[in-house]
Amino acid sequence: MLAAIGPIRRNPLAFLTDMQRRHGDLVQFPIPRPPTYLVSHPEDVRTLLVSGSKSQSKRTLQYDNLATVTGNGLLTADDPPWRERRRVMQPAFHHSELAGVVAHTNDAVSAWVDRRHMPGQPAIVDLDEVMMELSLQVVASALFGSDWRNLAGGLTRSTVVALDSVVARARNPLAPPRWLPTPGNRRLTAAIKTLDSAVDAVLDQRAASASAGAAGAGDLVDLLIAGLRDRTGRLDRQAVRDELVTFLVAGHETVASALTWAWYLVARHPEVADRLTAEAKAVIGDEQLQLSDLSELPIARSVIDETLRLYPPAWVITRRLTAPAPVRGQELPAGSLVIMSPAIVQRHPDVWSQPDTFDPGRFMGVEARSLRGYLPFGLGPRMCIGRDFALVEATVVLAIMARHFRFEPLDSRPITPLASVTLRPPTGLPVRVIPVSD
Numbered sequence: 001m002l003a004a005i006g007p008i009r010r011n012p013l014a015f016l017t018d019m020q021r022r023h024g025d026l027v028q029f030p031i032p033r034p035p036t037y038l039v040s041h042p043e044d045v046r047t048l049l050v051s052g053s054k055s056q057s058k059r060t061l062q063y064d065n066l067a068t069v070t071g072n073g074l075l076t077a078d079d080p081p082w083r084e085r086r087r088v089m090q091p092a093f094h095h096s097e098l099a100g101v102v103a104h105t106n107d108a109v110s111a112w113v114d115r116r117h118m119p120g121q122p123a124i125v126d127l128d129e130v131m132m133e134l135s136l137q138v139v140a141s142a143l144f145g146s147d148w149r150n151l152a153g154g155l156t157r158s159t160v161v162a163l164d165s166v167v168a169r170a171r172n173p174l175a176p177p178r179w180l181p182t183p184g185n186r187r188l189t190a191a192i193k194t195l196d197s198a199v200d201a202v203l204d205q206r207a208a209s210a211s212a213g214a215a216g217a218g219d220l221v222d223l224l225i226a227g228l229r230d231r232t233g234r235l236d237r238q239a240v241r242d243e244l245v246t247f248l249v250a251g252h253e254t255v256a257s258a259l260t261w262a263w264y265l266v267a268r269h270p271e272v273a274d275r276l277t278a279e280a281k282a283v284i285g286d287e288q289l290q291l292s293d294l295s296e297l298p299i300a301r302s303v304i305d306e307t308l309r310l311y312p313p314a315w316v317i318t319r320r321l322t323a324p325a326p327v328r329g330q331e332l333p334a335g336s337l338v339i340m341s342p343a344i345v346q347r348h349p350d351v352w353s354q355p356d357t358f359d360p361g362r363f364m365g366v367e368a369r370s371l372r373g374y375l376p377f378g379l380g381p382r383m384c385i386g387r388d389f390a391l392v393e394a395t396v397v398l399a400i401m402a403r404h405f406r407f408e409p410l411d412s413r414p415i416t417p418l419a420s421v422t423l424r425p426p427t428g429l430p431v432r433v434i435p436v437s438d
């Protein structure tokens with residue numbers, strides 16, 4: 001394990017992949033405490049996350065570090081308060097809300113497309129940065145009823161700084177305590193402050209319009225304000241803050257990562273790029289795209305499904321066992337740390353043929369979520385609450401942008417993803433923007 005510290009810090013996903021290839025679907029790491037396992041077989045991962053979920057906790061290094069930023073929000077919380085919070089927020093993710101997600105995504109992408117059509121635009125853009133800003137705007141408008149166009153750059157940078165520093169802390173056994181004013185700690189504190197003040201402004205604005213007698217928007221913020229009250233009936237502002245920061249962070253970097261990798265893969269497969277553009281041209285006219293149009297965009301959707309297989313943004317899921325669990329004929333004791341990686345499971349040769357090949361065709365006419373060994377949004381009760389939101393948003397962004405532009409990477413060499421909280425290209429995705437002829 002000592003010799004592995006370097007490789008783990010450089011590329012933890014490559015390290016885990018190598019462990020699975022060398023030692024198989026159940027690997028125990030030689031560290032004394034806690035007993036730590038990598039579980040990689042699709043069936044075992046499903047059993048653990050679905051039927052084993054009642055005997056698990058999220059009190060792992062991964063989620064505890066993330067909680068430095070998100071507090072006790074839905075993603076990191078155990079039950080209680082998890083179940084009740086999920087119930088409170090679920091209506092914001094109901095199927096009936098997806099038409100709104102399409103409309104908000106349409107607005108954000110169309111504004112970008114219109115700007116690009118104006119004279120004097122730079123020929124080269126960093127698509128990773130563009131995807132981050134667009135997805136932040138969609139979260140802000142669809143869930144928080146806010147217009148963050150002018151804040152987007154600062155907020156996405158703060159999100160990346162905050163997430164990268166919690167990951168760096170998690171991977172450094174000698175990380176200085178949070179109270180020491182080291183440059184890293186100061187950067188993290190400043191980034192959290194930026195996220196906090198954006199969320200505070202949302203809450204202040206809601207309070208102001210409520211006292212002016214305005215009707216609520218009925219969005220996530222209203223659900224939280226109505227549902228998260230302390231025992232005396234007063235608004236639990238800290239709990240609402242934690243949820244809003246959770247959704248800000250969980251809801252935008254993940255979608256941006258998926259879209260960035262989708263563009264990366266499409267650019268390397270010109271035949272897919274051609275079909276994607278042809279489909280988008282046939283479906284997207286002058287009218288705004290509607291939710292019902294999405295069934296006419298199977299290529300865009302299958303590109304997203306296949307990208308999420310090859311580059312799952314949430315590449316690692318961890319659990320602490322609160323009761324023993326049988327895996328591959330062995331009993332993992334209570335207290336164990338279990339590591340599961342969608343990135344490894346989704347290339348498992350037992351369930352995927354040619355697992356490393358980009359082939360959106362494998363998802364054409366297939367409900368991706370029904371496939372064995374496919375879990376980009378997790379499985380079981382802790383599965384992503386924003387799954388449909390994310391799929392709708394990503395499909396709309398991909399289709400509208402492909403309708404108007406092609407993107408040619410400046411560097412054709414393969415990119416090794418940086419495995420931070422999500423998978424990201426380490427130096428962005430600079431591309432030349434080429435308009436598609438009408």
Ligand code: HEM
Pocket residue numbers: 074075076086139246247250251252254255258312313314317318375376377378379381382383384385386387389390
């Ligand atoms: C492509 C985009 C996305 C991916 C790949 C993704 C992935 C995941 C995964 C794997 C989990 C489960 C983690 C675990 O079991 O430990 C999760 C949970 C969660 N995701 Fe997502 N997510 C995405 C988009 C979103 C969006 C758009 C939102 C909100 C708008 C969101 C909010 C959440 C929340 C709040 C949880 C915690 C749910 C709970 O524990 O009840 N995610 N996500």
